Amino acid sequence: MTTKKTRLRVIPLGGLDEIGKNMTVIEYGNDMVLIDAGIMFPDEAHPGVDLILPDYSYVVKRRDKLRGIIITHGHEDHTGALPYLLKDLGRPVPILGTKLTLGLIAGKLNEHKIKKPKLREITAGGKVSLGIFGFQFFAVNHSIPDGVAVFIKTPVGNILHTGDFKLDQTPIDGRVTDYAGIAKAGRQGISLLLSDSTNAESPGYPRTEATVGDSLRTLFAEADQRIIVASFSSHIHRVQQVCDAAVGCGRKVVVTGRSMVNNTKIARELGYLKIDEENIVDAYSMGNIPPEKVVVLSTGSQGEPLSALARMANGDHKTVRIEEGDTVVISATPVPGNEKAVSRVINKLAKAGAIVKHKGIADVHVSGHGASEELKLMLNLTKPKHFIPIHGETRHLHAHADLAFAVGVKEDNIFVMENGDVFELSESGGQLGTRVQAGVVYVDGLSVGDVGQVILRDRALLASDGIATIVIAVDAKTGKLVGEPEIVARGVVFADEGDSTLLADARARINKTLAKTAGEGATDHQVIQNAVRESLSQFLWERVRRRPMIIPVVMEV
């Protein structure tokens, strides 16, 4: 079916103008593959929402062409949509990833009761074919081990998708970015580079991960009581450095927090985390060891209210109680939006007497994303004809576009795109095609996709101004009022506290309005409802300068 004129289509369905839900479609004729299938975590603009999925209906509609899903690394913003996507695809599409990536995915799919997924292990340096596409994988560094960039041979040219990456010259596991492989691919000619933009605004090169180990050792040497370190549980190299620093100063490691327990277990089983059994102690046995002989490795580096660290700060962790003089290291940076939550936990720890070391005052964290000089090096290694900055907010995509222009990519060949935009590549060149459906799907409890903008707008209004329901009973035959109207309010000043005359005055105003509509002979419920809504709304604006949601209910009895 595919002729010389078939165009390759590259469609980011997520990860553009946002940090999260990364997903890119690569499609040629009758073959399609997906790179990554991630989620995004909601913020205050999405009250009550648990997760945000990319709208992947484009993929589901073309499911018969889908040859496989390649996952670049094991972070949830690259893997988290898999359980939902697999259910919607309704058939076991092969999932390709490195060993650790698949290990983390297997655990997640198991939680979602997805039976017998087709997990296909790939290796850095290895090659596979899916449909018409040939793939090769290159080791890259990131804040999780075993990440890869994906090199794709297509009928119209070669593509390199970097995944998330940094170029660490002294990575903890010695697995240096595969410069030779990437450079060789570059020499073969790369028609299109898709590259991680997260830190495109950051100047220079970040420090190597190994320097965090130096800082940890210094801090551990100064501590004469219990040490608690909070970090991302998937950051196995960070965890390794904490373990090494602990063992190096004669302390045992205690692991707490669900994901930290799970991920360290998987990483140890698969050989990514190395610590002797005798140096790991169960949280419940910790009481037997003196505080100065323990390092607690904990979740909660983002200030999550239910995390192990937040529980310690609140004094309600099951096994760890903060004592005056304990050292707490927050070995992470707050994800944008989490700054206040993290600060809240730091304040509580400080109140409890802990010495808190965080990124702001100690070198206890480095980013997992390449900064501008690294991004330029990637561009210079690959010398792409076309460039699409991916994985970042618009500000980052633009900054990355500027870097590409600075190293010599032609301005017309740089495409700052939005989710759902289509990049079409033929042998003669690249161009934008017709946009496809893209967007967000909210997971809210068990509901996937039922919550939309109307509900979110309602929730935001409920939060800022509250709600008042007015119930009016009318006789079904005569249409006349029966009894007194009832007002039930929540989140409004007359709800539970405050001005006690407000409710009585509101009732009086509504009665007056009802008398007026009755006098005018109105029996249509809609008319009565509108009159009541308008009258209470105006009353509350006059009295308290608030416009709560007002729901009039007319009941026929």
Added chain:
Amino acid sequence: MTTKKTRLRVIPLGGLDEIGKNMTVIEYGNDMVLIDAGIMFPDEAHPGVDLILPDYSYVVKRRDKLRGIIITHGHEDHTGALPYLLKDLGRPVPILGTKLTLGLIAGKLNEHKIKKPKLREITAGGKVSLGIFGFQFFAVNHSIPDGVAVFIKTPVGNILHTGDFKLDQTPIDGRVTDYAGIAKAGRQGISLLLSDSTNAESPGYPRTEATVGDSLRTLFAEADQRIIVASFSSHIHRVQQVCDAAVGCGRKVVVTGRSMVNNTKIARELGYLKIDEENIVDAYSMGNIPPEKVVVLSTGSQGEPLSALARMANGDHKTVRIEEGDTVVISATPVPGNEKAVSRVINKLAKAGAIVKHKGIADVHVSGHGASEELKLMLNLTKPKHFIPIHGETRHLHAHADLAFAVGVKEDNIFVMENGDVFELSESGGQLGTRVQAGVVYVDGLSVGDVGQVILRDRALLASDGIATIVIAVDAKTGKLVGEPEIVARGVVFADEGDSTLLADARARINKTLAKTAGEGATDHQVIQNAVRESLSQFLWERVRRRPMIIPVVMEV
């Protein structure tokens, strides 16, 4: 009445374990003064709240002793509670401040229709008496001109309250911190220092404000289209530097945004902002000037959705439209909690084609608060016997306490306090007394103090899970059900979108429950309401894993 044994009482009512609503009581026998009367801005933990006041009922109860309110500088977290406090005091207490501080306060009190306030101008270096207290004021630097530290002579010892400060060796207005005055006070003996802790975690000395001018000049020289600079409108020195850089490269200054227009007007009238009339252009006349000859000075550096800059980013500002290639400088740092809002504006500006320069990528901002070396210098200049770190979250107060200990203040003489804690000073020493009432008062529309924890909890629950109201009509005589129950929901998945069988199934479940309670002969409304609430709650948990607020209303007809 005051005897030798009377103790001086120092009571921070706001500003501890928080950034904002600064207010400190100084009380001795029959005399009381207040230093600062600020507000705090609400965050996502206070949905719908407009402002947060300190609970100053301690002051209002003792209003007859209140000799005056000293305001250290014109920021709202030091002045914003004045309109509310003055109303509650019910008498015109003298307000003391420097010229600019009073100018800004006068505007605010006028907006609140407070007639004839007793504004008393003080000067840096000047002295005044209030009751038994003698005051002297020392110039300090900050992100607003005309700030002072307050030196207080009391019968039991001298106090220095720094206000907010930094030590800028080359301030824009040449008004260097009064080192000689502070040092002289130090030589007289300072029993108690209260000092600004905001940046106690920051190492070293920050750059001088003048370096921002260098950066602005460089950026302005590179720009060949319109330049827009967003900053705090009260940061008159920053505004001065923007004006100077604009005039220096032959551009006119256009001022936009309500507070920017107001504050630059006041500052020019009082002589704090110097720019020739011919170099300031009305926003509506801007169209006549080529873009490369204009600098727009704007509000919105915090990403406020209704600010001038946000309107420009959204394309709905009345007079300024962002063109591809315009330069936008955000000359500020996001206040914690505003990071995402600022980023949202930057992304929109980038989408509109603007070149956005912000603190993360250019030296366009320095803090107005002293970092740790400056705080230590203040401690060394004053050599206080006792020390209370103020103005900061607990983490900052502890960091400042550590600095004080490092420069030699005795550990027992350092008091990390909470709002409402009482520090008592006598000639023999200092100690903590019995706590007094302190806390928060929410301003919500016209209501002051009516919104409390119950309403805020309700609003948070409404936002995350929504609300469902069930109306049931019963015959007043027989107690029997009349008609069908009505369900009205907002913010829940069956409200407007989503699973259409959910509502029908919920109704069926409620009918079943009502049949059951009727079968059991229940007529008590409370019993019926509880049964209905429980049954719908359980139904929704099973079906959608959500627990919205459920309000059953039983109407007698």
